[in-house]
Amino acid sequence: MDDSVTGTALLLAAAPAGKSGFINATSVLPALAAVPPSILTGTTAGTVVELADPIDPQTVLTRIRAAATTPGPLTVFLVGQLHLDTKQHLVHFALARTTPATLRYSALPWHWLAGELKARRPGTTTVVADLIATPDTWQHIRKDGLTIGHGIRLYGRVAPQPPRRRVAEPDYLKAIATTWRSGSNPPLTELHEQAIAQAGAKDGAHDALHLAIDSTPLPAPAPPVRPAPSRLVQPPEPENPLPAILGAAQAGHHSEAAALASMWEGWALRTHGAGSEQAIHWLEIRADLARLAGEPARSCELWMSAADTRLARQQSPDDPAVVDAVDRAHHQWQELRDPQRALELGPALVALRGHVPGRRPGAIAAVQHRLDLLHG
Structure with missing residues (x-):
C-alpha cells in the first residue's frame, strides 16, 4: 500500500x-x-x-x-x-x-x-x-x-x-x-x-x-532538458524535433523516426491530454511517417484515428483538418495492394466518409465500389 x-x-x-x-x-x-x-x-x-x-x-x-x-x-x-x-x-x-x-x-x-x-x-x-x-x-x-x-x-x-x-x-x-x-x-x-x-x-x-x-513497463521517456549536440531529439521549446524526425525518415531510418514520434506523442498526451491538438498533431505525424515507410494500412488506420479524435472533440465534419485527415486515410486505403487488409479497413472508411464526405463528390461511392469489387 x-x-x-x-x-x-x-x-x-x-x-x-x-x-x-x-x-x-x-x-x-x-x-x-x-x-x-x-x-x-x-x-x-x-x-x-x-x-x-x-x-x-x-x-x-x-x-x-x-x-x-x-x-x-x-x-x-x-x-x-x-x-x-x-x-x-x-x-x-x-x-x-x-x-x-x-x-x-x-x-x-x-x-x-x-x-x-x-x-x-x-x-x-x-x-x-x-x-x-x-x-x-x-x-x-x-x-x-x-x-x-x-x-x-x-x-x-x-x-x-x-x-x-x-x-x-x-x-x-x-x-x-x-x-x-x-x-x-x-x-x-x-x-x-x-x-x-x-x-x-x-x-x-x-x-x-x-x-x-500486469505489465509494468519502463516509464516513457520525458522530453530531454538539453541533449548533447549528437542527440537527434530536441526539447519541445524552443526547438522543433520535427525536421530531425522527418530527416531520419527520408534517410530510410523509418523505425527510428516512428519511435521518436511515438515518444513525442506520449509527451503530448501526458502534458496536454488525450484529444488535445498537440496529441493529434503527433498522431498525424505518425500517420505520415507510416506513408513514408510504405505502410499504407498503418497510415490509413492512423489517419482515421486522427479524424475520429477530431470529430470526438466536436470539430465540424467540414473542418479542413478533419476533411484532410479523411482524405489522406482514403488515399492510403486506395494504395493498399493487400485485398484482405483493404476489406478489413474498408467498412470503417465508409462509415467515416458518411460523416465526412469531403471536397470531391462521389468519394463514399468510390470506396463502396472498390469494396464491392474486392468482395466479388
Missing part, C-alpha cells in the same frame, strides 16, 4: 433498461461501497467516485477524464455489457439508455476510455472489469482481444451473453468485494485467480475470457 499519495477509485456500473439489458450491473455497487476506500485504491487515503447507470456518454467521459487527471494511483471498476458498432466495428460500453439502434450515440466507445487512461503515467492505472458481451462482440473480442493501453494493469473477465434472456450477475467483482470485506487483501493477481474460480463455479461461465495483464 502506498503511504505517500491519495488514490482514486472510479466505480462505473451500467446496463440498458428493459430487454436490452442482460447483466445486473449495479447490484455489485453496495458490496464495493462497503469496502474501505484505501483498499479500493491501494493507498492510505482514497477517493471514491460512483457512477450508477449513467445515461450520457459525454458526461461519463467527463467524469473519467477528471479521474484520469488525478496525480495519484487510479483504479477503475467497470461492470456492464459490451456491444459492437456494426458500421465501424468498434466496441462500446452500454449505458442505461443504450439500444442497438442508438448504440453509437448512447454508449461509451471503448477507445474513449482507453484514450483517457493512455495519457496517465505508466504503472499508475488499474482496470478491474466484469463484463458481458453480445454474440458479435464476443466473437470480435475472441479474435482481436480487448486492450486498454500500455502500462495499464487490466484484470477481470468477459463472458458471452447468457442464453434465453437470463440476466447475469457480476459474480467476479462480487467475489473480490467479499474477500476485501472479510478483511483479507491479497495481491491483485492472487485475488483475480480466486475470484475467477469462485465466479466460474457459481455461474458456470467456464468459456469466459479471463483478463490478467
